[in-house]
Amino acid sequence: MEVKIRINGQEVSRDVEPRTLLVHFIRDTPGLTGTHWGCDTSNCGACVVLMDGKPVKSCTTLAAMCVGHEIRTVESLEQNGRLDPVQMGFHEKHGLHCGFCTPGMLMTTRALLDTNPNPTEAEIRTAISGAICRCTGYKNIVSAVRWAAEQEADRSAMRQEA
Protein backbone atom coordinates (compact mmCIF):
# COMPACT_ATOMS: atom_id res chain seq x y z
CA MET A 1 0.00 0.00 0.00
CA GLU A 2 1.10 3.58 -0.66
CA VAL A 3 1.95 5.24 2.65
CA LYS A 4 2.54 8.97 2.68
CA ILE A 5 3.58 10.54 5.98
CA ARG A 6 4.76 14.03 6.90
CA ILE A 7 8.07 13.54 8.69
CA ASN A 8 9.85 16.65 9.99
CA GLY A 9 7.73 18.79 7.69
CA GLN A 10 8.51 16.78 4.52
CA GLU A 11 6.06 14.50 2.77
CA VAL A 12 7.59 11.03 2.51
CA SER A 13 5.88 8.44 0.35
CA ARG A 14 6.58 4.78 -0.33
CA ASP A 15 4.80 1.61 -1.31
CA VAL A 16 5.16 -0.65 1.75
CA GLU A 17 3.47 -3.67 3.29
CA PRO A 18 0.76 -2.78 5.81
CA ARG A 19 2.82 -4.55 8.47
CA THR A 20 5.66 -2.04 8.14
CA LEU A 21 6.38 -0.48 11.51
CA LEU A 22 6.83 3.26 11.81
CA VAL A 23 10.40 2.88 13.11
CA HIS A 24 11.44 1.00 9.96
CA PHE A 25 9.58 3.39 7.67
CA ILE A 26 11.43 6.33 9.23
CA ARG A 27 14.83 4.66 9.09
CA ASP A 28 14.49 3.07 5.65
CA THR A 29 12.50 5.54 3.58
CA PRO A 30 13.88 9.00 4.28
CA GLY A 31 16.95 7.31 5.81
CA LEU A 32 16.54 9.10 9.13
CA THR A 33 18.52 6.69 11.28
CA GLY A 34 18.53 8.95 14.33
CA THR A 35 15.43 7.13 15.56
CA HIS A 36 16.83 4.03 17.18
CA TRP A 37 15.29 0.62 16.97
CA GLY A 38 15.65 -1.04 20.34
CA CYS A 39 13.63 -3.65 22.20
CA ASP A 40 10.84 -3.98 19.61
CA THR A 41 8.34 -4.55 22.44
CA SER A 42 7.45 -0.96 23.47
CA ASN A 43 9.49 -1.25 26.65
CA CYS A 44 12.75 0.60 26.06
CA GLY A 45 11.75 3.94 24.52
CA ALA A 46 14.74 4.26 22.15
CA CYS A 47 12.35 4.57 19.18
CA VAL A 48 10.19 7.40 20.56
CA VAL A 49 9.11 10.01 18.02
CA LEU A 50 6.44 12.69 18.25
CA MET A 51 3.09 12.07 16.57
CA ASP A 52 1.12 15.31 16.43
CA GLY A 53 3.35 16.54 19.25
CA LYS A 54 2.88 13.55 21.55
CA PRO A 55 5.60 10.98 22.18
CA VAL A 56 4.83 7.51 20.81
CA LYS A 57 6.85 4.31 20.48
CA SER A 58 7.47 3.87 16.76
CA CYS A 59 8.25 0.14 17.10
CA THR A 60 4.66 -0.47 18.14
CA THR A 61 2.96 1.82 15.64
CA LEU A 62 2.21 0.85 12.06
CA ALA A 63 3.45 3.28 9.43
CA ALA A 64 -0.02 3.01 7.85
CA MET A 65 -1.55 4.40 11.05
CA CYS A 66 0.47 7.61 10.64
CA VAL A 67 -0.98 8.67 7.29
CA GLY A 68 -2.48 12.10 7.90
CA HIS A 69 -0.40 12.70 11.02
CA GLU A 70 2.67 14.80 11.67
CA ILE A 71 5.76 12.88 12.77
CA ARG A 72 8.81 14.56 14.32
CA THR A 73 12.09 12.73 14.81
CA VAL A 74 15.28 13.63 16.64
CA GLU A 75 16.68 15.09 13.40
CA SER A 76 14.16 17.93 13.63
CA LEU A 77 15.51 19.25 16.93
CA GLU A 78 18.51 21.04 15.46
CA GLN A 79 17.40 24.12 13.52
CA ASN A 80 19.81 26.03 11.25
CA GLY A 81 22.84 24.63 12.99
CA ARG A 82 21.51 25.47 16.47
CA LEU A 83 20.90 22.61 18.85
CA ASP A 84 17.61 22.42 20.72
CA PRO A 85 17.97 23.39 24.40
CA VAL A 86 17.28 19.76 25.34
CA GLN A 87 20.19 18.61 23.16
CA MET A 88 22.38 21.33 24.70
CA GLY A 89 21.32 20.14 28.15
CA PHE A 90 22.35 16.57 27.40
CA HIS A 91 25.70 17.95 26.19
CA GLU A 92 26.23 20.27 29.16
CA LYS A 93 25.17 17.79 31.83
CA HIS A 94 26.58 14.68 30.19
CA GLY A 95 23.12 13.13 29.84
CA LEU A 96 24.39 10.21 27.79
CA HIS A 97 27.10 7.63 27.76
CA CYS A 98 26.70 5.12 24.91
CA GLY A 99 23.98 7.25 23.31
CA PHE A 100 21.63 4.47 22.26
CA CYS A 101 18.69 5.69 24.35
CA THR A 102 19.40 9.35 23.59
CA PRO A 103 17.12 9.97 20.56
CA GLY A 104 14.14 8.61 22.48
CA MET A 105 15.12 10.48 25.64
CA LEU A 106 15.45 13.73 23.68
CA MET A 107 12.04 13.39 22.00
CA THR A 108 10.32 12.27 25.21
CA THR A 109 11.74 15.18 27.19
CA ARG A 110 11.18 17.68 24.35
CA ALA A 111 7.48 16.73 24.50
CA LEU A 112 7.55 17.09 28.30
CA LEU A 113 8.91 20.65 28.12
CA ASP A 114 6.42 21.55 25.39
CA THR A 115 3.55 20.80 27.78
CA ASN A 116 5.23 21.45 31.13
CA PRO A 117 8.00 24.05 30.75
CA ASN A 118 9.06 23.88 34.42
CA PRO A 119 8.92 20.22 35.48
CA THR A 120 10.01 19.00 38.91
CA GLU A 121 12.52 16.19 39.21
CA ALA A 122 9.65 13.80 39.96
CA GLU A 123 7.76 14.93 36.85
CA ILE A 124 10.86 14.42 34.70
CA ARG A 125 11.39 10.94 36.16
CA THR A 126 7.75 10.04 35.48
CA ALA A 127 7.99 11.35 31.91
CA ILE A 128 11.05 9.20 31.15
CA SER A 129 9.77 6.14 33.00
CA GLY A 130 9.08 4.54 29.61
CA ALA A 131 12.65 5.10 28.44
CA ILE A 132 15.46 2.87 29.60
CA CYS A 133 19.10 3.95 29.88
CA ARG A 134 21.35 0.94 30.50
CA CYS A 135 24.38 3.13 31.19
CA THR A 136 22.43 4.17 34.35
CA GLY A 137 22.56 7.80 33.40
CA TYR A 138 19.20 8.89 34.79
CA LYS A 139 20.69 11.37 37.26
CA ASN A 140 22.46 13.27 34.50
CA ILE A 141 19.45 12.97 32.19
CA VAL A 142 17.26 14.61 34.83
CA SER A 143 19.88 17.36 35.29
CA ALA A 144 20.01 17.84 31.52
CA VAL A 145 16.25 18.34 31.28
CA ARG A 146 16.25 20.75 34.22
CA TRP A 147 19.09 22.65 32.54
CA ALA A 148 17.08 22.86 29.31
CA ALA A 149 13.98 24.04 31.18
CA GLU A 150 15.98 26.83 32.84
CA GLN A 151 17.55 27.84 29.51
CA GLU A 152 14.15 28.08 27.88
CA ALA A 153 12.75 30.08 30.81
CA ASP A 154 15.70 32.52 30.54
CA ARG A 155 15.23 32.86 26.80
CA SER A 156 11.55 33.44 27.13
CA ALA A 157 12.19 36.09 29.84
CA MET A 158 14.74 37.79 27.59
CA ARG A 159 12.26 37.78 24.70
CA GLN A 160 9.64 39.39 26.90
CA GLU A 161 12.07 42.13 28.01
CA ALA A 162 13.02 42.83 24.40
Added chain:
Amino acid sequence: MQTPAPFEYERATTVEGAIATLAKIGPEARLIAGGHSLLPMMKLRLANPEYLIDINDLDELSYIDERITEIRIGALTRHAELLESELLARRAPVFRDAEEVIADPVVRNRGTIGGSLCQADAAEDLSAVCAALKAQVVLRGPTGERTTGMDGFYIGPFTTAVAADEMLTEIRIPLRSGAGSAHEKVERRAGDFAIAAVSAAVWIEGGVIADAGLALGALGPTTIIATRAEDLLRGKPPSEELFVQAGEIASEDCAPVPDGRGPVDYKRHLAKVLSVRALRRATARALQQEA
Protein backbone atom coordinates in the same frame (compact mmCIF):
# COMPACT_ATOMS: atom_id res chain seq x y z
CA MET B 1 13.68 -8.38 13.84
CA GLN B 2 10.14 -8.68 15.09
CA THR B 3 7.52 -7.95 12.45
CA PRO B 4 3.92 -9.15 12.32
CA ALA B 5 2.88 -11.69 9.71
CA PRO B 6 1.32 -10.10 6.60
CA PHE B 7 -2.21 -8.74 6.86
CA GLU B 8 -4.53 -6.45 4.97
CA TYR B 9 -5.16 -3.01 6.41
CA GLU B 10 -8.16 -0.72 6.28
CA ARG B 11 -8.72 2.64 7.93
CA ALA B 12 -12.29 2.86 9.25
CA THR B 13 -14.10 6.16 8.82
CA THR B 14 -17.32 5.24 10.63
CA VAL B 15 -18.30 2.82 13.39
CA GLU B 16 -20.87 1.27 11.06
CA GLY B 17 -18.25 0.80 8.37
CA ALA B 18 -15.88 -0.94 10.80
CA ILE B 19 -18.67 -3.27 11.94
CA ALA B 20 -19.65 -4.00 8.33
CA THR B 21 -16.06 -5.01 7.56
CA LEU B 22 -15.95 -7.20 10.68
CA ALA B 23 -19.15 -8.90 9.54
CA LYS B 24 -17.82 -9.36 6.01
CA ILE B 25 -14.35 -10.70 6.88
CA GLY B 26 -15.29 -12.74 9.93
CA PRO B 27 -13.11 -13.83 12.85
CA GLU B 28 -9.86 -13.27 10.94
CA ALA B 29 -10.47 -9.52 11.13
CA ARG B 30 -9.44 -7.53 14.18
CA LEU B 31 -9.94 -3.94 15.23
CA ILE B 32 -6.80 -2.04 16.12
CA ALA B 33 -6.54 1.22 18.03
CA GLY B 34 -3.42 1.88 20.12
CA GLY B 35 -2.04 -1.50 19.12
CA HIS B 36 0.20 -1.73 22.16
CA SER B 37 -1.19 -5.13 23.12
CA LEU B 38 -2.17 -6.49 19.71
CA LEU B 39 1.00 -5.62 17.76
CA PRO B 40 3.37 -7.25 20.29
CA MET B 41 1.19 -10.39 20.17
CA MET B 42 1.25 -10.32 16.37
CA LYS B 43 5.03 -9.97 16.37
CA LEU B 44 5.22 -13.11 18.51
CA ARG B 45 2.64 -14.86 16.27
CA LEU B 46 0.38 -15.30 19.30
CA ALA B 47 -2.23 -13.43 17.27
CA ASN B 48 -2.42 -13.75 13.48
CA PRO B 49 -5.28 -11.64 12.18
CA GLU B 50 -5.45 -11.50 8.41
CA TYR B 51 -7.20 -8.16 8.31
CA LEU B 52 -6.74 -5.11 10.56
CA ILE B 53 -9.35 -2.38 10.79
CA ASP B 54 -7.73 0.76 12.15
CA ILE B 55 -10.30 2.66 14.24
CA ASN B 56 -8.02 5.49 15.38
CA ASP B 57 -9.94 8.04 13.27
CA LEU B 58 -13.29 7.33 14.97
CA ASP B 59 -13.23 10.47 17.12
CA GLU B 60 -16.87 9.92 18.07
CA LEU B 61 -15.63 7.06 20.31
CA SER B 62 -13.34 9.31 22.34
CA TYR B 63 -15.11 10.97 25.29
CA ILE B 64 -15.69 10.91 29.04
CA ASP B 65 -19.22 12.21 29.68
CA GLU B 66 -21.05 12.62 32.96
CA ARG B 67 -24.75 11.76 32.90
CA ILE B 68 -27.15 11.81 35.83
CA THR B 69 -26.76 8.16 36.76
CA GLU B 70 -23.54 7.16 35.01
CA ILE B 71 -20.29 8.17 33.40
CA ARG B 72 -19.98 7.14 29.77
CA ILE B 73 -16.52 6.50 28.39
CA GLY B 74 -15.93 6.03 24.67
CA ALA B 75 -13.93 2.92 23.79
CA LEU B 76 -11.25 4.93 21.98
CA THR B 77 -10.46 7.09 25.02
CA ARG B 78 -6.69 6.87 25.64
CA HIS B 79 -5.09 5.93 28.93
CA ALA B 80 -3.54 9.43 29.13
CA GLU B 81 -7.02 10.98 28.92
CA LEU B 82 -8.38 8.68 31.63
CA LEU B 83 -5.43 9.58 33.87
CA GLU B 84 -5.92 13.32 33.35
CA SER B 85 -9.72 13.31 33.74
CA GLU B 86 -10.77 15.40 36.75
CA LEU B 87 -14.26 13.94 36.44
CA LEU B 88 -13.00 10.38 36.88
CA ALA B 89 -10.60 11.41 39.65
CA ARG B 90 -13.56 12.89 41.53
CA ARG B 91 -16.25 10.29 40.84
CA ALA B 92 -14.24 7.09 40.33
CA PRO B 93 -10.71 7.65 41.69
CA VAL B 94 -9.85 3.97 41.11
CA PHE B 95 -9.22 5.01 37.49
CA ARG B 96 -6.43 7.42 38.38
CA ASP B 97 -4.87 4.92 40.82
CA ALA B 98 -4.72 2.35 38.03
CA GLU B 99 -3.71 4.67 35.20
CA GLU B 100 -0.71 5.92 37.16
CA VAL B 101 0.70 2.38 37.10
CA ILE B 102 -0.38 1.21 33.63
CA ALA B 103 2.67 0.91 31.38
CA ASP B 104 4.39 4.29 30.99
CA PRO B 105 3.36 7.79 29.85
CA VAL B 106 4.38 7.20 26.23
CA VAL B 107 2.40 3.96 25.93
CA ARG B 108 -0.53 5.69 27.66
CA ASN B 109 -0.65 8.18 24.78
CA ARG B 110 -1.72 5.37 22.46
CA GLY B 111 -3.43 2.63 24.44
CA THR B 112 -7.22 2.81 24.81
CA ILE B 113 -9.75 1.60 27.37
CA GLY B 114 -11.65 -0.41 24.75
CA GLY B 115 -8.48 -2.13 23.63
CA SER B 116 -7.47 -2.90 27.20
CA LEU B 117 -10.80 -4.52 28.01
CA CYS B 118 -11.03 -6.45 24.74
CA GLN B 119 -7.47 -7.75 25.03
CA ALA B 120 -8.80 -9.62 28.08
CA ASP B 121 -5.39 -10.10 29.60
CA ALA B 122 -6.05 -11.14 33.21
CA ALA B 123 -3.12 -9.00 34.34
CA GLU B 124 -4.47 -5.85 32.74
CA ASP B 125 -5.58 -3.24 35.28
CA LEU B 126 -8.65 -1.54 33.75
CA SER B 127 -10.55 -4.83 33.61
CA ALA B 128 -10.41 -5.04 37.40
CA VAL B 129 -11.28 -1.34 37.68
CA CYS B 130 -14.39 -1.68 35.51
CA ALA B 131 -15.43 -4.94 37.21
CA ALA B 132 -15.17 -3.42 40.71
CA LEU B 133 -17.21 -0.40 39.58
CA LYS B 134 -19.85 -2.77 38.16
CA ALA B 135 -19.53 -1.19 34.74
CA GLN B 136 -21.68 -2.09 31.77
CA VAL B 137 -20.13 -2.29 28.32
CA VAL B 138 -21.95 -1.48 25.10
CA LEU B 139 -21.37 -3.87 22.20
CA ARG B 140 -22.50 -2.75 18.77
CA GLY B 141 -23.09 -5.19 15.93
CA PRO B 142 -24.67 -5.15 12.48
CA THR B 143 -28.20 -5.28 13.90
CA GLY B 144 -27.85 -2.94 16.86
CA GLU B 145 -26.48 -2.59 20.37
CA ARG B 146 -26.54 -4.73 23.45
CA THR B 147 -25.08 -4.15 26.89
CA THR B 148 -23.44 -6.62 29.21
CA GLY B 149 -22.01 -6.38 32.69
CA MET B 150 -18.36 -7.02 33.40
CA ASP B 151 -19.44 -10.21 35.19
CA GLY B 152 -20.39 -11.70 31.83
CA PHE B 153 -17.68 -10.09 29.75
CA TYR B 154 -14.74 -12.46 30.20
CA ILE B 155 -15.22 -15.92 28.82
CA GLY B 156 -11.65 -17.11 29.18
CA PRO B 157 -8.04 -15.98 28.84
CA PHE B 158 -7.86 -13.35 26.08
CA THR B 159 -11.49 -14.17 25.21
CA THR B 160 -14.49 -11.89 25.66
CA ALA B 161 -18.24 -11.86 25.02
CA VAL B 162 -17.67 -9.56 22.03
CA ALA B 163 -18.79 -11.46 18.92
CA ALA B 164 -16.68 -11.48 15.76
CA ASP B 165 -18.98 -8.91 14.13
CA GLU B 166 -19.29 -6.68 17.21
CA MET B 167 -17.36 -3.75 18.53
CA LEU B 168 -17.11 -2.51 22.10
CA THR B 169 -18.11 1.13 21.76
CA GLU B 170 -18.73 2.42 25.27
CA ILE B 171 -18.14 1.71 28.96
CA ARG B 172 -20.81 2.88 31.40
CA ILE B 173 -19.82 3.48 35.02
CA PRO B 174 -22.87 3.67 37.29
CA LEU B 175 -22.94 6.62 39.68
CA ARG B 176 -24.40 6.02 43.11
CA SER B 177 -24.16 7.98 46.33
CA GLY B 178 -21.60 7.23 49.04
CA ALA B 179 -19.11 5.84 46.53
CA GLY B 180 -15.41 5.27 47.10
CA SER B 181 -12.96 3.26 45.04
CA ALA B 182 -9.26 2.38 44.89
CA HIS B 183 -6.76 0.24 42.98
CA GLU B 184 -3.72 -1.49 44.48
CA LYS B 185 -1.01 -3.17 42.42
CA VAL B 186 2.30 -4.85 43.06
CA GLU B 187 4.66 -5.02 40.09
CA ARG B 188 8.25 -6.11 39.59
CA ARG B 189 9.31 -2.78 38.15
CA ALA B 190 7.69 0.48 37.05
CA GLY B 191 5.36 -0.01 34.09
CA ASP B 192 5.21 -3.79 34.25
CA PHE B 193 2.11 -5.93 34.34
CA ALA B 194 0.91 -6.76 37.84
CA ILE B 195 2.18 -9.62 39.97
CA ALA B 196 -1.21 -9.08 41.56
CA ALA B 197 -3.68 -6.19 41.51
CA VAL B 198 -6.98 -5.49 43.25
CA SER B 199 -9.67 -2.92 42.51
CA ALA B 200 -12.24 -2.17 45.20
CA ALA B 201 -15.38 -0.07 45.23
CA VAL B 202 -17.77 0.53 48.10
CA TRP B 203 -21.05 2.38 48.31
CA ILE B 204 -21.74 3.43 51.90
CA GLU B 205 -25.18 4.51 53.08
CA GLY B 206 -26.07 5.24 56.69
CA GLY B 207 -22.77 3.85 57.96
CA VAL B 208 -23.29 0.53 56.20
CA ILE B 209 -21.71 -0.87 53.01
CA ALA B 210 -24.79 -0.91 50.79
CA ASP B 211 -22.83 -2.52 47.96
CA ALA B 212 -19.25 -3.50 47.25
CA GLY B 213 -17.14 -4.43 44.24
CA LEU B 214 -13.90 -6.38 44.51
CA ALA B 215 -12.01 -7.51 41.40
CA LEU B 216 -8.67 -9.27 41.17
CA GLY B 217 -6.12 -8.87 38.38
CA ALA B 218 -3.34 -11.31 37.45
CA LEU B 219 -4.72 -13.80 39.96
CA GLY B 220 -6.40 -16.28 37.61
CA PRO B 221 -7.09 -17.08 33.95
CA THR B 222 -9.29 -13.99 33.67
CA THR B 223 -10.05 -10.97 35.82
CA ILE B 224 -11.79 -12.47 38.85
CA ILE B 225 -14.75 -10.87 40.58
CA ALA B 226 -14.58 -11.86 44.24
CA THR B 227 -18.34 -12.32 44.60
CA ARG B 228 -18.18 -14.19 47.94
CA ALA B 229 -16.13 -11.35 49.42
CA GLU B 230 -18.60 -8.83 47.99
CA ASP B 231 -21.49 -10.76 49.59
CA LEU B 232 -19.69 -10.69 52.94
CA LEU B 233 -19.14 -6.92 52.78
CA ARG B 234 -22.69 -6.05 51.76
CA GLY B 235 -24.91 -4.80 54.58
CA LYS B 236 -22.15 -4.48 57.18
CA PRO B 237 -20.50 -1.42 58.69
CA PRO B 238 -16.96 -1.02 57.31
CA SER B 239 -14.21 -2.15 59.67
CA GLU B 240 -10.64 -3.37 59.50
CA GLU B 241 -11.73 -6.86 60.67
CA LEU B 242 -14.33 -7.03 57.91
CA PHE B 243 -11.74 -6.04 55.28
CA VAL B 244 -9.37 -8.74 56.54
CA GLN B 245 -12.15 -11.35 56.30
CA ALA B 246 -12.97 -10.18 52.76
CA GLY B 247 -9.27 -10.32 51.87
CA GLU B 248 -9.02 -13.87 53.18
CA ILE B 249 -11.97 -14.92 51.04
CA ALA B 250 -10.46 -13.21 47.99
CA SER B 251 -7.21 -15.05 48.65
CA GLU B 252 -9.08 -18.37 48.76
CA ASP B 253 -11.23 -17.65 45.71
CA CYS B 254 -8.49 -16.55 43.33
CA ALA B 255 -6.65 -19.00 41.07
CA PRO B 256 -3.09 -17.80 40.51
CA VAL B 257 -0.48 -19.83 38.65
CA PRO B 258 3.24 -19.84 39.40
CA ASP B 259 5.30 -17.94 36.83
CA GLY B 260 8.24 -15.58 36.52
CA ARG B 261 6.36 -13.03 38.58
CA GLY B 262 6.05 -15.25 41.64
CA PRO B 263 4.81 -18.47 43.24
CA VAL B 264 1.21 -19.21 44.16
CA ASP B 265 1.47 -18.67 47.93
CA TYR B 266 3.02 -15.23 47.37
CA LYS B 267 0.25 -14.27 44.95
CA ARG B 268 -2.44 -15.47 47.35
CA HIS B 269 -0.77 -13.43 50.08
CA LEU B 270 -0.89 -10.39 47.80
CA ALA B 271 -4.56 -11.04 47.00
CA LYS B 272 -5.39 -10.70 50.67
CA VAL B 273 -3.11 -7.77 51.49
CA LEU B 274 -4.06 -5.77 48.40
CA SER B 275 -7.77 -6.43 48.95
CA VAL B 276 -7.53 -5.07 52.49
CA ARG B 277 -5.58 -2.01 51.33
CA ALA B 278 -7.94 -1.30 48.42
CA LEU B 279 -11.05 -1.68 50.60
CA ARG B 280 -9.52 0.52 53.30
CA ARG B 281 -8.70 3.28 50.84
CA ALA B 282 -12.00 3.00 48.96
CA THR B 283 -13.86 3.30 52.26
CA ALA B 284 -11.79 6.30 53.39
CA ARG B 285 -12.64 7.98 50.09
CA ALA B 286 -16.34 7.15 50.42
CA LEU B 287 -16.33 8.69 53.88
CA GLN B 288 -14.12 11.55 52.68
CA GLN B 289 -11.55 10.65 55.31
CA GLU B 290 -8.64 9.82 53.06
CA ALA B 291 -5.33 10.65 54.69
